[in-house]
Amino acid sequence: MTDHAKDARAQDAPTDAAALARLPRRPEEPAAPVQSTAHTVRLKALNAFYGDTHAVKGVDLTYAANQVTAMIGPSGCGKSTLVRCINRMHEEVPGARAEGEVLLGETDLYGAGVDLTSVRRTIGMVFQKPNPFPTMSIFDNVAAGLRLSGTKRGDLKERVEWALRGAGLWEEVKDRLGSPGVGLSGGQQQRLCIARTIAVEPDVILMDEPCSALDPIATLRIEELIHELKQRFTIVIVTHNMQQAARVADTTAFMLAGELVEHAPTERIFTNPDDDRTEQYVTGKFG
Amino acid sequence: MASGSIAEPQAPPSALKPPTGFRHADPLMQGILAALAAGILVLIGFFFVRLVVEARPAFEAYGFFNFVFSDEWVPSKGEFGALPLVFGTLVTSAIALLIGVPVAIATAVYLTELCPARLRSPLTVLVELLAAVPSVVYGLWGIYFLAPKLLPAEKWFADTFSFLPFVDGPVSIPNYFVAGLILAIMVLPIVSAITREVMSTVPKEHKEAALALGATRWEMIRMAILPYARPGIAGASMLGLGRALGETIAVTIVIGNAAVIGDSIFSQGYSLAAVIANEFGEAASDPTHRAALIAAGLLLFVVTLVINGVARTYVNRAETAALRSVPKGMAG
Ligand SMILES: Nc1ncnc2c1ncn2[C@@H]1O[C@H](COP(=O)(O)OP(=O)(O)O)[C@@H](O)[C@H]1O
Ligand SMILES: [Mg+2]
Numbered sequence: 224m225t226d227h228a229k230d231a232r233a234q235d236a237p238t239d240a241a242a243l244a245r246l247p248r249r250p251e252e253p254a255a256p257v258q259s260t261a262h263t264v265r266l267k268a269l270n271a272f273y274g275d276t277h278a279v280k281g282v283d284l285t286y287a288a289n290q291v292t293a294m295i296g297p298s299g300c301g302k303s304t305l306v307r308c309i310n311r312m313h314e315e316v317p318g319a320r321a322e323g324e325v326l327l328g329e330t331d332l333y334g335a336g337v338d339l340t341s342v343r344r345t346i347g348m349v350f351q352k353p354n355p356f357p358t359m360s361i362f363d364n365v366a367a368g369l370r371l372s373g374t375k376r377g378d379l380k381e382r383v384e385w386a387l388r389g390a391g392l393w394e395e396v397k398d399r400l401g402s403p404g405v406g407l408s409g410g411q412q413q414r415l416c417i418a419r420t421i422a423v424e425p426d427v428i429l430m431d432e433p434c435s436a437l438d439p440i441a442t443l444r445i446e447e448l449i450h451e452l453k454q455r456f457t458i459v460i461v462t463h464n465m466q467q468a469a470r471v472a473d474t475t476a477f478m479l480a481g482e483l484v485e486h487a488p489t490e491r492i493f494t495n496p497d498d499d500r501t502e503q504y505v506t507g508k509f510g
Numbered sequence: 511m512a513s514g515s516i517a518e519p520q521a522p523p524s525a526l527k528p529p530t531g532f533r534h535a536d537p538l539m540q541g542i543l544a545a546l547a548a549g550i551l552v553l554i555g556f557f558f559v560r561l562v563v564e565a566r567p568a569f570e571a572y573g574f575f576n577f578v579f580s581d582e583w584v585p586s587k588g589e590f591g592a593l594p595l596v597f598g599t600l601v602t603s604a605i606a607l608l609i610g611v612p613v614a615i616a617t618a619v620y621l622t623e624l625c626p627a628r629l630r631s632p633l634t635v636l637v638e639l640l641a642a643v644p645s646v647v648y649g650l651w652g653i654y655f656l657a658p659k660l661l662p663a664e665k666w667f668a669d670t671f672s673f674l675p676f677v678d679g680p681v682s683i684p685n686y687f688v689a690g691l692i693l694a695i696m697v698l699p700i701v702s703a704i705t706r707e708v709m710s711t712v713p714k715e716h717k718e719a720a721l722a723l724g725a726t727r728w729e730m731i732r733m734a735i736l737p738y739a740r741p742g743i744a745g746a747s748m749l750g751l752g753r754a755l756g757e758t759i760a761v762t763i764v765i766g767n768a769a770v771i772g773d774s775i776f777s778q779g780y781s782l783a784a785v786i787a788n789e790f791g792e793a794a795s796d797p798t799h800r801a802a803l804i805a806a807g808l809l810l811f812v813v814t815l816v817i818n819g820v821a822r823t824y825v826n827r828a829e830t831a832a833l834r835s836v837p838k839g840m841a842g
Binding site for chain 1: 627713715716718719720721722723724725726729733734737738740
């Protein structure tokens with residue numbers, strides 16, 4: 224493909240993927256080329272507990288940078304718990320604790336002296352139910368994280384627009400940034416939450432069943448978005464929908480009863496998995 | 511046996527299960543409850559009319575406008591200007607809210623979000639016990655213990671911040687500020703209980719949204735909890751205000767009972783409720799005095815209604831604004 228053809232394609236892009244890739248990381252930095260800042264995430268012997276309940280059992284797993292990894296498995300197998308260990312949200316549950324290592328690049332997120340707020344700023348999270356702040360406008364929702372990290376007032380507008388473009392929402396909301404975020408449709412709300420997450424420029428984005436409250440069209444938009452976001456971020460998506468995993472994920476990990484059964488390229492998981500239990504699950508024999 | 515319907519082809523049995531028990535109680539119950547509700551309204555209306563009728567001699571003798579806006583209340587000379595009383599009522603209640611509401615919110619935030627789980631219920635009970643102390647005890651404690659102890663601090667404050675309006679001047683032991691402070695302690699339990707209730711309804715998703723953005727606990731409280739709970743906190747403050755406006759015995763003990771408009775928050779004053787409690791005995795023999803006290807009661811009633819009405823509209827508006835912004839379905 225010639226450079227010219229590449230440019231033409233970028234201009235034809237249905238959403239703002241090209242804009243996302245082109246926009247500078249900081250306003251004062253040169254516009255292009257943009258290096259991805261995403262890191263690999265490695266879980267080492269990760270265990271998670273709720274009181275005496277052992278919800279995640281000795282998981283070793285590597286999430287490659289700039290890849291989408293899907294987590295599948297029957298309900299209650301520990302997918303949510305696992306991803307919540309990655310940004311240390313797990314420990315917010317009273318009585319919950321985690322053991323083991325979560326390495327972002329070379330940094331152990333559970334190491335001594337690690338600042339919880341910077342862990343969460345570096346590893347963003349999108350939840351199952353769209354959860355924009357109900358009292359905040361669209362603009363303020365996206366700016367919420369930026370304000371926490373002390374972004375200057377002057378830069379705020381630019382950053383918010385960047386994030387909304389990145390989430391493919393800018394064109395739909397640019398004329399009503401001041402209206403309440405919860406006035407949007409469910410799909411738009413979820414993209415607003417994605418904008419809020421990417422606004423602070425994390426390395427990694429965790430998504431816990433981000434489409435389970437959405438209709439098929441809204442789901443499709445989010446899936447397209449995930450394709451675009453992986454150019455810049457490392458993405459982990461929990462899903463109970465195997466078609467979705469097949470559509471968006473480069474690799475897929477199958478969990479069962481708190482254990483990691485198998486992690487392989489998505490194609491392999493769905494056509495020729497190593498483990499019988501994986502095969503049974505993906506062919507709908509249980510779960 | 512009704513179940514063998516194949517053998518009995520006469521009438522097709524109803525697919526519905528037969529009703530159980532006696533159901534006519536519903537309309538009856540509804541009637542009784544409606545009558546009770548109407549009764550309450552009638553009672554309030556009657557109350558109001560009665561107060562107006564009884565207070566009329568005072569208004570006639572003195573003029574309605576004069577009664578409310580003149581500042582001489584000297585029953586022995588037959589002068590009844592209620593302004594110092596209205597003033598005292600409003601000032602002490604305002605001080606009560608200014609001090610009580612922030613403390614109540616802080617208490618509620620601490621109890622719902624910050625305090626260790628095993629301390630939560632004992633502390634909650636402790637705060638609620640404040641409501642169980644009789645107001646006369648608060649009054650006594652206020653005048654014999656709190657007011658003398660506060661005196662040096664009040665003097666220092668009056669000297670240091672004398673440039674502020676309504677602060678400079680001599681400090682008396684019973685005064686508006688002490689009354690307001692006692693009222694603040696008295697409104698604290700109700701305001702903090704309701705605030706706590708509202709805060710505990712903040713959905714977990716909102717709190718997690720804030721934490722997942724890298725908010726500290728305090729930032730999460732500011733971002734997700736306080737804005738969500740604001741209408742409820744406003745409502746709780748209104749209930750507290752109602753309590754403060756009408757409080758009688760504690761105020762009369764610590765306000766000094768001087769029917770003048772004080773020069774500062776550290777001056778003696780009087781309140782509508784306190785004047786009624788103190789003078790109703792001697793007023794029995796003087797019809798105008800009696801009418802003036804009833805008029806003071808009417809005024810208190812109206813002030814409370816107006817303030818409540820204003821506050822309620824404000825709270826309602828906040829709530830409708832919140833309602834208008836519910837999600838428009840999940841499509842999209
Ligand atoms: N807040 C909690 N308290 C106690 N146990 C929990 C809690 N959340 C989840 N669990 C338990 O942990 C296990 C894993 O749950 P989860 O990670 O939510 O599964 P999944 O997301 O795969 O459906 C389940 O057995 C569940 O009952
Ligand atoms: Mg889950």
